[in-house]
Each structure stands twice: as structure tokens, then as C-alpha cells.
Amino acid sequence: MTKTLTKSLGFAAAVALAGAVVVTPAISAESGGEHHIAHQQWSFAGFFGHYDKDQLQRGFRVYKDVCAACHGLSRVAFRNLVENGGPEFPEESVKALAAEWPNQITDGPDDEGKMFQRPAKLSDRILGPYKNEKEARAAQNGALPPDLSLMTRARNTHNEAAWPMHILLMARDIATGYQEGGANYVYALLTGYHEAPAGFKLADGMNYNVAFPGNQVAMPNVLDGGPVNYADGQEKYEGPKASQEQNARDVSAFLSWAADTSLNERKRIGWQVMLYLLITTILLFVAKKRLWAKFH
Amino acid sequence: MSSHESNYKPTSRFGKWLDDRLPVGRLMHGQFVDFPTPRNLNYWWTFGGILTFCLVAQLVTGIVLAMHYQPSAAEAFNSVDHIRRDVNYGWMIQAMHATGSSMFFLAAYIHLFRGLYYGSYKAPREILWILGVFIILAMMATAFMGYSLPWGQMSFWAVTVITNLFSSLDSIIPGVGTAIVQWLWGGYSVSGSTLNRFFALHYLLPFVIVGLVALHIWALHVVGQNNPAGLDIKTKSDSVPMYPYAVAKDAVGLFAFLLVFAWFVFFLPDYLGHADNFIEANPLVTPPHIVPEWYFLPYYAILRAVPSKLGGVILMFASIAILAFAPWLDTARVRSSKYRPIYKWFFWLFVFTCLALGYLGAKPAEGSYVAWARVFTAYYFLHFIVVMPILGLIETPKKLPGSITEDVLGPGAGKGATAGAAAAPETR
Numbered sequence: 001m002t003k004t005l006t007k008s009l010g011f012a013a014a015v016a017l018a019g020a021v022v023v024t025p026a027i028s029a030e031s032g033g034e035h036h037i038a039h040q041q042w043s044f045a046g047f048f049g050h051y052d053k054d055q056l057q058r059g060f061r062v063y064k065d066v067c068a069a070c071h072g073l074s075r076v077a078f079r080n081l082v083e084n085g086g087p088e089f090p091e092e093s094v095k096a097l098a099a100e101w102p103n104q105i106t107d108g109p110d111d112e113g114k115m116f117q118r119p120a121k122l123s124d125r126i127l128g129p130y131k132n133e134k135e136a137r138a139a140q141n142g143a144l145p146p147d148l149s150l151m152t153r154a155r156n157t158h159n160e161a162a163w164p165m166h167i168l169l170m171a172r173d174i175a176t177g178y179q180e181g182g183a184n185y186v187y188a189l190l191t192g193y194h195e196a197p198a199g200f201k202l203a204d205g206m207n208y209n210v211a212f213p214g215n216q217v218a219m220p221n222v223l224d225g226g227p228v229n230y231a232d233g234q235e236k237y238e239g240p241k242a243s244q245e246q247n248a249r250d251v252s253a254f255l256s257w258a259a260d261t262s263l264n265e266r267k268r269i270g271w272q273v274m275l276y277l278l279i280t281t282i283l284l285f286v287a288k289k290r291l292w293a294k295f296h
Numbered sequence: 297m298s299s300h301e302s303n304y305k306p307t308s309r310f311g312k313w314l315d316d317r318l319p320v321g322r323l324m325h326g327q328f329v330d331f332p333t334p335r336n337l338n339y340w341w342t343f344g345g346i347l348t349f350c351l352v353a354q355l356v357t358g359i360v361l362a363m364h365y366q367p368s369a370a371e372a373f374n375s376v377d378h379i380r381r382d383v384n385y386g387w388m389i390q391a392m393h394a395t396g397s398s399m400f401f402l403a404a405y406i407h408l409f410r411g412l413y414y415g416s417y418k419a420p421r422e423i424l425w426i427l428g429v430f431i432i433l434a435m436m437a438t439a440f441m442g443y444s445l446p447w448g449q450m451s452f453w454a455v456t457v458i459t460n461l462f463s464s465l466d467s468i469i470p471g472v473g474t475a476i477v478q479w480l481w482g483g484y485s486v487s488g489s490t491l492n493r494f495f496a497l498h499y500l501l502p503f504v505i506v507g508l509v510a511l512h513i514w515a516l517h518v519v520g521q522n523n524p525a526g527l528d529i530k531t532k533s534d535s536v537p538m539y540p541y542a543v544a545k546d547a548v549g550l551f552a553f554l555l556v557f558a559w560f561v562f563f564l565p566d567y568l569g570h571a572d573n574f575i576e577a578n579p580l581v582t583p584p585h586i587v588p589e590w591y592f593l594p595y596y597a598i599l600r601a602v603p604s605k606l607g608g609v610i611l612m613f614a615s616i617a618i619l620a621f622a623p624w625l626d627t628a629r630v631r632s633s634k635y636r637p638i639y640k641w642f643f644w645l646f647v648f649t650c651l652a653l654g655y656l657g658a659k660p661a662e663g664s665y666v667a668w669a670r671v672f673t674a675y676y677f678l679h680f681i682v683v684m685p686i687l688g689l690i691e692t693p694k695k696l697p698g699s700i701t702e703d704v705l706g707p708g709a710g711k712g713a714t715a716g717a718a719a720a721p722e723t724r
């Protein structure tokens with residue numbers, strides 16, 4: 001068994017090497033425009049990963065103050081903001097928040113058969129400003145600000161490095177339990193606005209961004225207008241200083257939670273399961289060794 | 297059934313009563329307790345049991361998912377999101393089922409390559425092997441239809457691309473391909489009707505697999521297991537009873553496998569899937585790269601390597617069908633590649649070819665990727681059509697051990713009564 005294992009490992013190495021020789025030229029020819037998403041550290045990545053409640057609260061604030069002007073979060077309910085493993089805001093404040101949320105809920109029909117608008121309750125979803133795609137595009141110059149509820153999971157989880165590196169990074173991500181490519185992307189997008197390089201043809205109303213595929217994005221540099229101030233309205237605030245970079249990081253973390261609300265529970269149960277399986281595997285292996293001893 | 301005496305003795309009165317009327321207990325005891333297994337099996341032989349586990353796990357998680365899933369174009373995507381967010385432990389069931397299909401294929405491929413390496417397909421195991429090929433086909437159909445159910449962008453476009461392949465039949469008999477495609481779709485495009493029928497079939501096919509697996513195991517228990525030495529069981533000391541020996545080893549293999557399984561379920565549930573499937577299906581927006589799940593990538597590379605659509609479809613199906621002919625294409629006198637000094641290298645070259653095809657299947661079909669896909673596609677078939685028949689005739693195998701017992705204990709062991717208790721496991 002160990003012999004076959006070493007052999008297979010040696011073989012895998014040979015495969016990787018041979019592949020590197022074969023395919024590398026093809027890849028370097030392919031990568032055209034700038035499209036760089038850096039690997040980030042996140043509190044929720046890896047084996048012991050869990051959301052940082054304070055970061056999610058700051059991130060929600062960025063979402064509410066900036067992103068909500070254009071984007072909905074319609075798969076997340078206000079009540080989720082109270083629940084364990086999320087931002088864990090106090091219930092009273094979320095009730096108040098829901099009641100004041102500018103994008104009200106269409107309900108009805110009432111006794112006269114008419115639909116009506118009413119303030120949101122805890123059980124309602126966090127709606128964006130637009131009723132439908134047509135309205136959104138009309139307001140946004142033809143572009144559609146997508147709903148952000150699943151955004152971090154809907155963008156590539158995998159690294160895009162060229163072949164030999166690609167395999168190594170894949171091995172690193174699998175070994176460390178890292179699938180935070182989506183959060184990396186949102187962070188890179190929000191911090192990726194630059195002056196377009198000379199000769200780059202930017203269409204009307206578009207913005208140059210290094211992270212966005214094709215480098216032209218309809219969304220402006222929304223975090224540019226001075227950072228969302230975290231200390232405002234808080235009696236004492238001891239978190240990190242607000243900056244564009246910090247805003248981007250926090251809102252990326254918040255959106256990761258919005259897309260994957262069960263991560264804390266999943267990883268907690270996960271390591272218990274791994275521990276159980278590991279111990280059982282060892283015990284079974286020892287038992288098997290003893291049972292088979294007389295046959296070797 | 298392979299000839300071994302049954303020491304089944306019903307212990308309770310009910311057991312005796314039942315044994316005279318419907319001897320299921322006797323059947324199970326004979327097949328899964330007393331059944332003689334070669335004593336030299338390595339851990340690659342634990343994958344059959346692992347696959348059985350995978351099948352049951354998919355059935356159980358799948359039935360629970362079906363209680364919350366809505367097979368309609370309007371609600372399918374929302375219902376899967378609802379399962380993840382709101383159903384109690386829905387995130388776990390959903391991750392187990394989605395990751396489970398990858399793990400099922402991983403185990404099936406290891407199991408299949410184990411068979412190829414040790415010549416398990418050779419006589420008298422041809423039917424057993426061919427049933428395995430049918431199982432792989434049924435698994436592929438099931439997984440393909442299952443992938444359509446979450447109704448994400450990749451679901452929708454994978455279904456569109458793959459069902460459209462049948463339209464290539466139009467180039468043989470005009471109209472037939474189009475008719476088949478519309479019949480599969482239940483309309484003139486991929487739509488909610490397609491989703492509905494795929495859901496019905498996705499629920500049905502696993503039970504067909506259960507039936508095939510039952511036949512597979514029946515066939516196995518008629519001819520007995522192959523083993524790393526590729527020798528038949530001749531004396532009592534060549535085998536050990538399945539319980540507790542093989543079962544204890546299978547349990548170790550299964551739990552080690554579960555460690556990998558759980559790692560993906562709990563720490564990397566999205567890793568094996570495609571991010572585009574978190575975007576709801578949209579017939580108006582085509583994703584830039586349409587790629588299938590990893591376990592279909594080699595076939596996808598073969599499909600796209602051929603310039604003609606019909607040719608690609610034929611080669612893709614042929615790449616699986618040709619496996620069924622392996623028992624007759626392989627002309628070697630010995631089963632196990634362990635004793636085939638030259639073939640062994642060709643075996644690993646074949647493994648490399650499959651991995652390379654998998655890599656190329658994930659890449660856009662352009663430039664040198666296509667050129668390499670053609671090279672590897674050609675070698676894939678050459679391995680079966682040229683290497684297997686010719687090498688078997690010209691290669692001189694290494695000397696085989698005298699028996700399974702000798703394979704474990706060294707030359708001269710297990711002969712006559714002198715071998716003692718250690719070599720005669722039946723004397724417990």
C-alpha cells in the first residue's frame with residue numbers, strides 16, 4: 001500500500017511536470033487584458049474560520065449607506081441580521097431598521113382588492129430600490145446592478161494562475177479549506193478603479209477597473225466619496241479606522257455572510273465530524289491490523 | 297454462487313421458521329458473512345464497498361432534497377436557495393448530495409482503474425465488468441440530469457449544449473436529430489418542461505443503478521473476486537471469510553474515504569461546483585465558457601477534439617463503449633499488471649492520457665489545446681485497439697507466485713499441512 005502510494009505520488013509529480021511543459025505556452029498566449037484578483041486573508045476562511053461579528057456589522061453599514069442605493073439583497077431577510085452566526089444586531093434595532101427601510105414591501109390585496117405598500121417587518125426580505133430589471137436599467141443608464149445576495153458565491157472560487165502554479169494553488173486551497181475566491185473578487189472590484197491606461201477605449205459612462213472582466217464596468221467607484229464612518233452614532237467605537245480599503249474589505253465579508261449564512265455552524269459541525277472520523281479511522285485501522293496479524 | 301459451504305445456523309425460532317420458507321438470512325449469510333475473499337486484497341479493493349455507501353448516501357440525501365425542491369423554471373433556483381438558507385440542516389443535505397456525486401465518480405473511477413490495472417475484466421469476469429460499464433453510463437445520465445435541477449446558468453447551458461448534440465444525427469437521417477432534441481426538451485427550447493422530465497428521470501435512474509449493482513454483485517459472487525496477483529482461489533488458505541476480515545478492511549477504507557468526503561462537504565462545499573450555477577438560469581445570457589462538472593471533462597475534451605459534431609458525439613460515446621470490449625482486446629495470459637513489465641508503463645500512460653483530457657476539457661477549445669486534445673484522444677483509443685491486443689501477445693510476463701497464499705507469505709508457503717495455523721485462516 002505505501003509502496004503504491006509513493007509510486008502514485010511520484011507519478012502525479014511527473015504528470016504535473018509533463019503538463020507544465022506541454023501547456024504553459026498555450027496559457028501565456030491566452031491571458032490578454034489585466035485581470036488580477038489577489039488572494040486575501042479572511043476570518044471565515046479555513047478550518048477554524050468563522051465570521052467576525054463586528055466586521056459583518058461594519059460591512060452591513062457599508063451596504064446600507066452605499067450599495068443599497070442600487071443593489072438589493074432580496075434573498076436575505078431582516079431577521080437573518082439578528083440570528084446567530086451573522087452580524088447579530090439586537091432585535092429591536094433591526095425592527096426599527098426594517099420599519100424605516102426605504103424600499104417597502106408590496107402587500108395585499110386589501111379589502112378593496114388593491115395592492116398596497118407597507119413598511120418591512122423582521123420576516124421580510126431586504127429589497128433594493130428597483131421593482132424590476134426594466135426599472136433598474138432605465139435608472140442606471142442601461143446597466144443592471146445585480147442582486148448581491150449570492151454574489152460572492154456566483155463569482156469564480158478558483159485561482160486563475162497558469163498551469164503549474166494553478167495546480168499548486170489548487171492543492172493549497174484544498175488542503176487549507178479555502179474557497180473565498182468570491183470575496184477576493186468583490187474586494188478586488190471595489191478597490192480596482194484606476195485611470196484607464198493610454199489608448200484604452202472606455203465606452204460612454206463606463207469606468208476602468210482592473211478586476212472586472214474586460215476592464216470596463218458600469219458601476220462607478222462608489223466607495224470613493226469619503227469612507228463610511230464606523231464611529232458615527234456609536235457611544236464608543238474601537239474597531240479599525242474607516243478607509244476605502246477597510247470599507248471594501250468589510251462589505252466583502254458581509255456579502256460572504258449574506259451568500260452563505262450557515263458557514264459558522266457548518267464549520268463547527270465540520271470539525272467535530274472530522275475529529276470523529278479521524279479517531280474512528282485510526283481505531284478501525286488498529287483493529288484491522290490485529291485481526292489480520294495472523295495472516296501475514 | 298461460488299462453491300463454499302454455508303455454516304448458516306438460524307438461532308431464533310423465528311429464524312428457523314423463516315429459513316424454511318424464505319431463506320433470506322441464509323442468502324445474506326452466504327454472500328456477506330461466509331463468502332470467501334482472497335487474503336491478498338489491498339485497499340484498492342475497498343472501493344466497491346465505498347461505492348455502495350455512495351449510492352445509498354445519494355439516495356437518502358436525494359429523497360430528503362426532493363421533499364423541499366420545486367421542479368419548475370420559476371421556482372427551482374429559489375427552492376434550492378431556500379433549502380440552503382431555511383430548511384433545518386438543509387445546507388448540509390444539499391452539500392452532501394452535490395459533493396456526493398463528485399465523490400461517487402471519484403470512487404467509481406478509482407474502482408474502474410483498479411479493474412484495468414489488475415485485469416479484473418478478464419475471464420471469467422466479463423459480465424461483471426460489462427455491468428460496471430452500464431453502471432458508469434447510468435451514473436453519467438443521472439448526474440447530468442441532476443445537474444440541471446438547480447436551474448443555474450451552468451445547469452441551463454450544459455443541458456442546452458449536451459441535448460443539442462443529438463441534432464447532429466440530422467446529418468445521417470435529416471429530421472431525426474431535431475425530432476429527438478425536441479422530444480428531450482418537451483418543446484422547442486430548453487424550458488420548464490425539460491426541467492420537469494429531467495427531475496422525474498433523475499429520481500428514477502438511481503433505482504435502475506440499484507438494480508444494476510445487484511446484478512454486478514451477484515456476478516461478482518458467482519466468479520469470486522480477482523486480487524493483486526490475478527490468481528484464482530485454489531486452497532482454503534488462499535481465502536478468508538468476508539466477515540470479519542474483509543469487512544474490517546472495508547471499514548478502514550470507507551472511513552478514510554469519508555474523511556475526504558466530509559472535508560469537501562464542510563469546508564469546501566462550493567469548490568467542486570461552478571460559480572455560474574449561483575446565477576439563476578437566463579436563456580438570454582450565454583456564459584463565456586460552458587464547462588461540465590469535472591468528472592465529464594475528459595469526454596468533453598474528446599467531443600470537442602473532433603472537427604465534425606457527429607464524429608465528436610460518436611467518439612465520446614465510443615470512449616466508454618470501448619471499455620466493454622476490454623476483456624477481448626486484452627490478449628495477455630496473466631491478469632495483473634504487476635507481472636507485466638511493459639504493459640505497466642502503458643497503463644500509467646493511459647492514466648496520464650485521461651488526466652490530460654480532463655485538463656483540456658476545462659480549457660477553451662482553441663489553438664494548442666485542441667491540438668493536444670486530438671493527440672490524447674487518438675492515444676486513448678490506440679491504447680485499446682493497438683496496445684492491449686499486441687502487447688499481450690509479445691510481452692513475457694514475470695513469474696507469478698504459486699498461489700495466493702504464496703503471494704502473501706512468500707514461496708513455498710501454504711503447501712501441505714506443515715504451513716500451520718497461520719497459513720490456514722479457516723482454522724480459527
Ligand code: HEM
Pocket residue numbers: 340341342343344345347348351404407408411414416417421424425427428429431432505509512513516520521522523619
Ligand atoms: C454504482 C457503482 C458501483 C458499485 C456500487 C460497485 C460495487 C462493487 C462491489 C461491492 C464490488 C466488490 C468489491 C471490490 O472489488 O471493490 C465490485 C467489484 C467490481 N466492480 Fe464494481 N461497482 C460499481 C461500479 C463499477 C464500475 C463503473 C466498474 C467498471 C466499469 C466496475 C467493475 C468492477 C469489477 C471488474 C469488479 C471485480 C473486481 C475484482 O474482483 O477484482 N464496477 N463492485
